[in-house]
Amino acid sequence: MFDRYKIQIEEQINPILKQEGLENSTLQWSLIPFSGHWGISTSFFQIAAQETRSGKKGNVAHRAAELAEMIASKLDIGTEFEKCEAVKGYLNIYFASKSFSQMVVEKVLEEKQLYGSHPPIDETVMVEFSQPNTHKAFHVGHLRNIVLGASVSNILEFNGNTVIRANYLGDIGLHVITWLWNYENFHEGETPPAENAISWIGELYAEAVKRREESEENEEAIRRYFQAWDNHDPEIIALWKETRQWSLDAFERLYEILGIHFDRLYFESEVEHVGKAFVEELIEKGLAKDERPGGAVIIDLDALLGTKEEYRVLVLLRSDGTSLYATKDIPLAVKKFEEYKLDRSIYVVDVRQSLYLKQIFKVLELLGYEWAKQCQHLAYEIVNLPGNVTLASREGTVVLLEDLIREAEKRAMEIVDKKNPELGLEDKQQIARMIALGSIKYSLLSRDNTKIVTFDWETALDVNGQAAPYIQYAAVRANSILRKVQYQIPSGWSNPSDLEEKEIVLVDLISRFPQEVEKAGRDLKPLVIANYAYDLAKAFNDFYTHCPVLSAKDEVRTFRLRLVAATKQTIINSLGLLGIQVPEIM
RNA sequence: GCCCUCGUAGCGCAAUUGGACAGCGCAUCGGACUUCUAAUCCGGCGGUUGUGAGUUCGAGUCUCACCGGGGGCGCCA
Structure with a gap:
């Protein structure tokens, strides 16, 4: 500016x-x-x-x-x-604060929901995130990924990129087979309950794993079941399609609640076959070594590149010829770049897979794809439970997403109810949801990607201090002033006498938004925006308590009304990048 | 053994990418509601940025070593 x-x-x-x-x-x-x-x-x-x-x-x-x-x-x-x-x-x-502050406010009010964004650049970038497994539960560990991926997508879009939001679903593999086997033998005919589909599916998964682990016999049966699957047993495939859809529908509902959408869904099942062909190609080119039947198909990257203990060895195919993650990630990457003319491909995946993705990108490079260098791993740390307990669906140490959202809504509802008794139930619920989701999302985004988040209920549901409700509340306060003038924001430049320090601080912050957006995009860090939104809200609350708006005279009033409107807009825009909505009242 | 990552106030986190006095939130102590919503605001307390060296006009930030936590390293995803 x-x-x-x-x-x-x-x-x-x-x-x-x-x-x-x-x-x-x-x-x-x-x-x-x-x-x-x-x-x-x-x-x-x-x-x-x-x-x-x-x-x-x-x-x-x-x-x-x-x-x-x-x-x-x-x-x-x-x-x-x-x-x-x-x-x-x-x-x-x-x-010269007077004229500059006019300029800033003017710009915000003109650009509205586009304030802070940058003009389109000719760059298409895909962000792959969420990547849930069908037939499994969704827990808070997965949420960090979703929230981060969605926010980074928003931020890149605001920076002028064309963004393709991609999801990659794990719809095949041992976990699915185990689930199907258990279902067919112990739950045949059952269907997931409408409300808690994901937890039902998750419970069945935990049960299935338990059965597999508690007896050799079951394990053997599951292995046979896997073979039947491999031989395209029509009944199993039909069951797979049906149950898979249950998961997909449940995911879709959850994404809807979270306000997330994807432009493209990729499935593991659609790249498995072509993946095996890629492995053959790698063997033919002399890059991969086929050690079957005694061993697996591997690619010794360090030997090929002359590095030492850096890229290690990547296993491309099991010794029995079945596929691994690597088998599928290679064709998937190719498909992405072929389908869309990508300039960049971002993988939102937790930090434990850093080496793995580094290997995949290197293999793509060895295959001769020049765009391999445009693949980027956006790593984030995991969410743990207190005492460094890892969230694991099979250990039962999970906090289910549905439970978290429900509890957060309940708590938000109590406050909304108390503060706005005159509102209808539906309005209250809607507000409570915005606040609940806002708090949860904000608590995950206001932490650097490289920091482990330790989940505990109190912190996650805390709405005090640096949290989303504080920021939302600032916008609500601004809105409530604007409502008093029927949202008639006086136009034109006013020329107030000297500005108060609180006003200058506020305008200064508003003017910084575009460059914060740029920085967040450059570093792929929603944290930058999370901090910014908080600072802005803080500055506004400070202004609010010290500078009367409606009772101010003439030009001061005009300027302040415009400033209030500009602040509200900027808060909405910044929280929007985090995937957080702002209610009108709270 | 090799590699990655984190270490900042009692706790949880920031710090414009090497810049000015290291900021904020919990917690704690004390103030402010006949005035636009107090889910707010103001003030107090709290620091040798893990340790030691180096580079630099300048280091929480870069380099090296060490200490401590977490993670990864050929058939899990």
């Missing part, structure tokens, strides 16, 4: 530096980091250090301060800036 001013100033600074014998020095601009000070800033340490390195004697810090002071005294800041000053080697140039 301020680039052209930076350029203007630089055009003045460069000749001054030239006089000092300093050329080709590029300045790095940032916003003044102090709360309540609004403007741009740069420093002269690099230039001074460069000078010292080229032989000139002197103290760098001293020289930087000298340069900053000299430039500050010579600079013509025009009417766009209030003042400029040199502080310890930094040059701070303060905006």
Whole structure:
């Protein structure tokens, strides 16, 4: 937003530096980091250090301060800036807040839900996330993946990318066979309950695994069942199709609740066959080694690349010829790039699979696909239970997603009910859901991807402090002011007398949104937005308690109303990137 | 053995990618509701950024070593 001013100033600074014998020095601009000070800033340490390195004697810090002071005294800041000053080697140039704040607010109100976004760029990127297994439960560990993938997709889209949201479903394999076998023998004819389909399916899975592990006989039976499947037994296939659909329908309902949609669903079953052909190709090219029947089909990446204990060995096919994850991930990657003309392919997968994905990308490269370098693993840490207990569906140490959402809604409902007794039940429920989902999502997104999240009910359901309800509430407060004027936001520029510090802080933050979006997109970190949204809400709450809006006079009132509307919009936009909705009332 | 990752206040986390006084939330102590919603605001307490060296004008951030937690490393997904 301020680039052209930076350029203007630089055009003045460069000749001054030239006089000092300093050329080709590029300045790095940032916003003044102090709360309540609004403007741009740069420093002269690099230039001074460069000078010292080229032989000139002197103290760098001293020289930087000298340069900053000299430039500050010579600079013509025009009417766009209030003042400029040199502080310890930094040059701070303060905006003329009155006109700049008008400009910022104006921009937000004009661009509305697009404020903060960047113009389209010619780049198509696929984000693969969620990747649930059919015939299994959904737990909070899976949620981190979904929420992260969805948010990163939103952020990339806001940055101008064309985003394809892809899901990759594990609909075949031993876990499915085990489930089917158990169902056919012990639950035939049963159907999942409408409400708790996922937990029902999950319970049956846990039961199936237990049966498999408790007797050799069962294990043997399951193995035979697997063979029958491999031989395309029509009855088993029919059962598979039917039960798979139960999972898919249940997933779809859950995604709907979470507000997630996918543009493309990939299934393991659709890439297994072609995957085996790829393995053959790798063997023929002399890249993979077929050690069957004694061993598996492997690719010794370290031997091929001349590296040592870096890429290790990847197993492509079991010794019995059945497929593994690697068998399927290779053709899947190819399919993705063929179907869409991708510029980038992002895999949202937990950090434990870092080596595995590194191997897959390298194999693709060895196969000659130039786009292999555009595959990127977005790793995130797992969600644990207190005491470093891993969530595992077979151990029974899971917190089911449905339970979490239900409990969060219940708690949110209690507060909504108390605060808004006049509302109808349906409205209350809708609000409670937004708050519940917001809290859950925010608690997962406001943590760096590299940090393990320890799940406990209290923290997950805490709505105090830095949490989504705080931010939502700020927007609701803004909304409630706007409602009082029937959402008639006065147009045109107003010219209030000097701005309050609270107002400047708020406008400053609003103006930073586009660059926060950019940063979040660059680093694939929703955390950046999560922090930003909180800071913005905090600044607004501060403003709210100190600066009356409706009772203010004339131009102050006009400006503040516009500022309130701009804040509400920016909060909505930033939370939107996190997949969090904002209610009108709460 | 090799590799990845984390270590910041009692607890949970940030820190504009190497910049200005290391911020915020819980918790705790104390203030503020006849005024636009108190799911709010203001103030107090709390720090040798795991340890030691190095690079740099400048290090929580980069390099190396060490300590401690977690993870990965040929037929699990």
